[in-house]
Amino acid sequence: LNKATRSQTKQHNTRLVLRTMYNNANLSRADIARVTSLTRPTVSSIVEELINRNLVTESRLGPSTGGKRPIILEFSKNSQEIVCLDLSGTGWVGGLLNLRGELLQKTVVPIPGRGPEMLLEEVLHLVRSLLMQATAPVLGIGIASPGLVDSVSGVIAQAVNLGWRDLPLKRLLQERFGLPVYLANDSHLAALAEYHADGHSSSEQNLIAVKLGAGVGAGIVIRGRLFTGDGHNAGEIGHVVVDSDGPLCMCGNYGCLEALVSGRILASRLHEIQAKVGYTGQLAEDGFVLAQQCLQTNYPPLVEQTKQLLDKVAVYLGQTFAQLAGTLNINELILVGTVRALGETFLQQVHKNARRSVLPSLADQLHLRYSSLPESALLGCATLVLAGELGIL
Numbered sequence: 001l002n003k004a005t006r007s008q009t010k011q012h013n014t015r016l017v018l019r020t021m022y023n024n025a026n027l028s029r030a031d032i033a034r035v036t037s038l039t040r041p042t043v044s045s046i047v048e049e050l051i052n053r054n055l056v057t058e059s060r061l062g063p064s065t066g067g068k069r070p071i072i073l074e075f076s077k078n079s080q081e082i083v084c085l086d087l088s089g090t091g092w093v094g095g096l097l098n099l100r101g102e103l104l105q106k107t108v109v110p111i112p113g114r115g116p117e118m119l120l121e122e123v124l125h126l127v128r129s130l131l132m133q134a135t136a137p138v139l140g141i142g143i144a145s146p147g148l149v150d151s152v153s154g155v156i157a158q159a160v161n162l163g164w165r166d167l168p169l170k171r172l173l174q175e176r177f178g179l180p181v182y183l184a185n186d187s188h189l190a191a192l193a194e195y196h197a198d199g200h201s202s203s204e205q206n207l208i209a210v211k212l213g214a215g216v217g218a219g220i221v222i223r224g225r226l227f228t229g230d231g232h233n234a235g236e237i238g239h240v241v242v243d244s245d246g247p248l249c250m251c252g253n254y255g256c257l258e259a260l261v262s263g264r265i266l267a268s269r270l271h272e273i274q275a276k277v278g279y280t281g282q283l284a285e286d287g288f289v290l291a292q293q294c295l296q297t298n299y300p301p302l303v304e305q306t307k308q309l310l311d312k313v314a315v316y317l318g319q320t321f322a323q324l325a326g327t328l329n330i331n332e333l334i335l336v337g338t339v340r341a342l343g344e345t346f347l348q349q350v351h352k353n354a355r356r357s358v359l360p361s362l363a364d365q366l367h368l369r370y371s372s373l374p375e376s377a378l379l380g381c382a383t384l385v386l387a388g389e390l391g392i393l
């Protein structure tokens with residue numbers, strides 16, 4: 001074997017051993033050898049290396065199976081941290097996650113109407129401040145960006161809401177911070193996170209996650225893999241026109257889905273309604289949380305108009321799910337984002353509208369739910385970094 005092949009084999013085996021320990025608790029070196037079909041000496045030498053890298057510790061002695069009690073090995077989830085950013089909301093979310101994707105630190109940064117250069121400075125600032133808060137070495141940086149994102153080159157081709165075009169964010173961050181950087185569309189990452197969180201990772205299941213933030217996007221997982229389409233942009237449903245008589249969208253078209261149902265639009269419509277009905281109470285900034293608060297005000301004109309607005313949102317969302325499910329015959333549908341604040345009533349409304357828009361026999365199979373993850377896109381970022389850097393997942 002030449003040197004390059006040997007080094008490739010070693011990396012492959014190291015990743016296999018690490019993945020085995022990540023997915024199974026209470027393993028000894030002998031167990032790992034059995035599960036991976038690697039030889040005992042190979043496993044021992046890899047485990048030695050992983051212990052030196054602090055990724056694995058010897059935790060305790062296991063039960064004897066006749067001879068000496070084996071040493072149980074444990075994956076050290078807190079040995080490194082991952083810097084993750086979700087740039088898709090009306091407020092940006094930054095987080096430090098451990099190697100199990102558990103959120104250790106979270107920061108939310110408001111981004112009220114700034115230019116593209118200022119927004120880029122804000123990204124650098126957010127990464128820098130998270131790096132300073134890290135309490136362990138940082139494995140890498142993961143970014144969830146809205147819009148058209150080429151996750152291979154790390155270039156954001158277009159993010160309408162942020163005013164970015166052809167922004168080589170991956171390269172800029174790599175140069176600035178000297179760490180591996182991974183970049184993908186926020187809805188794609190949310191879908192990946194949903195898939196892994198549900199314990200699907202070894203199966204062949206499908207799902208669609210529709211993420212509602214400042215914009216709207218979908219992530220589609222087909223047979224356990226993220227479906228990205230011909231140009232990385234599958235699921236870019238936010239700028240599909242659903243009502244040609246609808247309002248002007250930030251992209252320049254009229255009646256895009258995003259111009260009718262996004263958190264940003266909902267917030268501005270609710271502010272208009274509040275002004276119209278003369279309600280002056282201080283309420284949330286986020287459109288969906290705001291909508292829920294409006295419903296709870298006990299101020300009848302505001303409650304009534306908010307209900308009417310949400311009825312329309314539910315129709316558009318229901319039709320969107322129906323079209324996705326009807327095209328792909330995928331039954332597991334997940335709504336991601338602060339839209340969860342609207343609760344079961346709204347979910348039932350969306351479901352009802354989805355059922356109205358497909359054949360009854362298809363509709364009966366649809367399973368629509370809210371995401372139960374606190375920050376899907378951040379978790380998706382961590383997933384990307386873990387897969388790329390350690391071969392886990």
Ligand SMILES: [Zn+2]
Pocket residue numbers: 238239240249250251252253256258259
């Ligand atoms: Zn648009």
